[in-house]
Amino acid sequence: MNTDPAPRIAIIGAGPGGLTCARILQRHDIPVTVYDTEAGPDVRNQGGSLDLHEDNGQLALREAGLLEEFFRLSRPEGQEMRQVDPDGTILFHHTPEAGDLFKPEIDRGDLRGLLLGSLTPGTVRWSHALTSVDGPDHGPRLLRFADGTTIEADLVVGADGAWSKVRRAVSPAVPEYSGVSFLEAWFHDVENRHPEIAELVGQGSTAAADGERGLFAQRNSGDHIRVYIIQRVPADWITASGLTIQDTDGIRALLLERYRSWSPRLRRLLTDTEGLYVDRPINALPVPHTWERSSTITLLGDAAHLMPPLGVGVNLAMLDACELALSVAESNSVNDAIEAYENSMLPRSHKMQKLLDHGAEELLSTELPDFATADDSN
Incomplete structure (x- = not known):
């Protein structure tokens, strides 16, 4: 300048x-x-x-x-990247080329x-x-x-x-609420403690959705995986269900009911998570x-x-x-x-x-x- x-x-x-x-x-x-x-x-x-x-x-x-x-x-x-249906069937699998x-x-x-x-x-x-x-x-x-x-x-x-x-x-x-919310959770030491989930996610990410709810799991460095539980819900869906974000067991039980028709393999992304969830409502300007x-x-x-x-x-x-x-x-x-x-x-x-x-x-x-x-x- x-x-x-x-x-x-x-x-x-x-x-x-x-x-x-x-x-x-x-x-x-x-x-x-x-x-x-x-x-x-x-x-x-x-x-x-x-x-x-x-x-x-x-x-x-x-x-x-x-x-x-x-x-x-x-x-x-x-x-x-992988996309699977709620039954766990792979619909799409992209592996990057060398370089x-x-x-x-x-x-x-x-x-x-x-x-x-x-x-x-x-x-x-x-x-x-x-x-x-x-x-x-x-x-x-x-x-x-x-x-x-x-x-x-x-x-x-x-x-x-x-x-x-x-x-x-x-x-x-x-920002205004979009009507869609993420719930974030984690898996640690995945190759040793969660080998099936590690295989499901691969080195990148795996996504699944049924039109009303979805899951997106992503490999991070340090042998970690993050999963984002995606739902079309009111912004206050947790409190409206009589729960708090600290009530991990209560939220997990609610999620298992909502995803009850999904394959057991994908439902492990709900049941095997470690630590508290993080509520992330999706907003936009x-x-x-x-x-x-x-x-x-x-x-x-x-x-x-x-x-x-x-x-x-x-x-x-x-x-x-x-x-x-x-x-x-x-x-x-x-x-x-x-x-x-x-x-x-x-x-x-x-x-x-x-x-x-x-x-x-x-x-x-x-x-x-x-x-x-x-x-x-x-």
Whole structure:
């Protein structure tokens, strides 16, 4: 950016999008600070496995100078996919060819560690929960945090996810429940303790659905498997059943009743899980989501275009981050950078939002993937 002094850039959210943006800015010698509500990088499990696509997530990592390190950490074999019917019959089985790197898998925690390790020490300020963004649109913006501290910024980047506090400064939109909910559970030491489930899932993922309910099981690194139990239910289905999320046995009994017609092999994904379930209702922003352009605030990733989890969220967030960072580096002002970035990002996100509108229903579909062919099926 050809301004002097350099703008004060504050990125809210230390997820893949925020960290990618910070990394690319620093590669262009542009100062940036990332603020995150969590107390540190290891206070919670970062979630399951991601596939980073050659035409978006990997493009961002190349610009960040991290693509080769990503390939060393990733699992190309994780591209294996199976779809089975509720009886357990394999309908579709894709095994990646040797050298296929179109969308290798990586654990969220490994990706975050890669990005964090690439930043200048001290870039991320932990334990900074944003409460509001104040100040005039032309700046500077005043960021207020829950601990009473404030900072001024010339550019505020909302990379703070579905329930973004930054978004409130430019848009009244809030995520709405899709009618479909995930229940997440885990299996550990699967080759020794759960060999049948390990064989069922393979090195990648296995999905099954009957139109009303589904299962999606995915291999993670470290001999772990995550399973997502997918249902068309009210958002409060657990409490409406007289249960709490801590009542593992009660929830399991309810699930076994709901999946009673499914094969015993698939029902083991319900009965053999370890630890508490995690309730993950699927929400999405209105379609399309837009806002009146600000000269000092912009959004990326889920803060800008939260969609159902159909394999595009993190990839789009990282592509957003890359384009925003490059716009900042190439523009003469913050306002020009935001304009250039949003002129590219918003049409792309609107197109994808429309494509995936009501896409949560696809997670329950019995139809085979578009790319499934007779040659791929077993």
